[in-house]
Amino acid sequence: MTVPNPARRTSPRSDLTTPPPDAAEPRVDPKAELDFSEIGDVLGNACFGCGPEVPHGLRITRTGHEGSTSYGEFTVIPEHQGAPGLAHGGILAAAMDEILGTSAWLLGGRYVTGRLETDFVRPVPVGSRVHLTARCTGVHGRKAYMEGEGRIGGPDGPVAVRAAAVFIEVPLEHFTEER
Numbered sequence: 001m002t003v004p005n006p007a008r009r010t011s012p013r014s015d016l017t018t019p020p021p022d023a024a025e026p027r028v029d030p031k032a033e034l035d036f037s038e039i040g041d042v043l044g045n046a047c048f049g050c051g052p053e054v055p056h057g058l059r060i061t062r063t064g065h066e067g068s069t070s071y072g073e074f075t076v077i078p079e080h081q082g083a084p085g086l087a088h089g090g091i092l093a094a095a096m097d098e099i100l101g102t103s104a105w106l107l108g109g110r111y112v113t114g115r116l117e118t119d120f121v122r123p124v125p126v127g128s129r130v131h132l133t134a135r136c137t138g139v140h141g142r143k144a145y146m147e148g149e150g151r152i153g154g155p156d157g158p159v160a161v162r163a164a165a166v167f168i169e170v171p172l173e174h175f176t177e178e179r
């Protein structure tokens with residue numbers, strides 16, 4: 001298996017996903033926190049990332065949060081394969097999108113992913129349990145800056161994937177208007 005180069009940069013952030021100096025500290029909305037366990041109900045269980053019965057979906061389980069830092073897990077199944085025996089990179093990016101979106105949800109607004117940057121640090125074998133963590137690093141206007149990682153071999157195992165993102169707050173009409 002390829003050994004990650006320790007000299008490689010340790011953050012996937014570009015300038016676009018780095019909060020500006022005047023960004024505000026993230027504040028968890030107590031209402032969003034209360035709804036945290038009911039996100040599945042909000043999404044109607046059809047979400048590719050977290051729908052518990054979506055065929056071949058990621059079926060990410062949200063395992064808890066501390067402040068805006070949220071935790072989740074999923075198992076890479078054969079249908080998530082890219083190269084033989086290994087998770088497809090797009091699947092790992094989708095998993096990061098989901099957990100980053102969960103932390104954005106805790107801020108209380110309706111956020112969508114504007115930009116998602118991903119570093120694939122080590123291959124993830126099919127059958128792996130991936131432990132996901134995400135946090136908000138700052139809020140600036142409608143933009144929430146997010147970062148996180150996915151580990152294999154346990155919650156404290158080596159990092160396999162890192163991501164940074166900008167989520168943009170949108171009005172309800174974003175989801176309801178006809179297109």
Ligand SMILES: CCCCCCCCCCCCCCCC(=O)SCCNC(=O)CCNC(=O)[C@H](O)C(C)(C)COP(=O)(O)OP(=O)(O)OC[C@H]1O[C@@H](n2cnc3c(N)ncnc32)[C@H](O)[C@@H]1OP(=O)(O)O
Binds near residue numbers: 102114
């Ligand atoms: C889905 C959630 C449902 C909620 C239910 C509960 C959820 C519970 C957890 C579930 C977790 C799910 C996690 C999956 C989350 C997705 O996967 S969401 C789906 C993927 N994303 C999309 O479909 C978004 C598609 N894009 C768009 O609709 C529009 O481009 C956007 C993002 C709304 C922005 O358009 P806009 O409203 O016209 O905003 P705009 O004025 O252009 O930009 C506003 C600011 O954002 C900045 N910005 C805009 N785009 C970018 C960008 N790509 N990069 C950097 N900055 C940007 C602008 O520079 C601007 O900055 P300032 O000038 O204010 O400093």
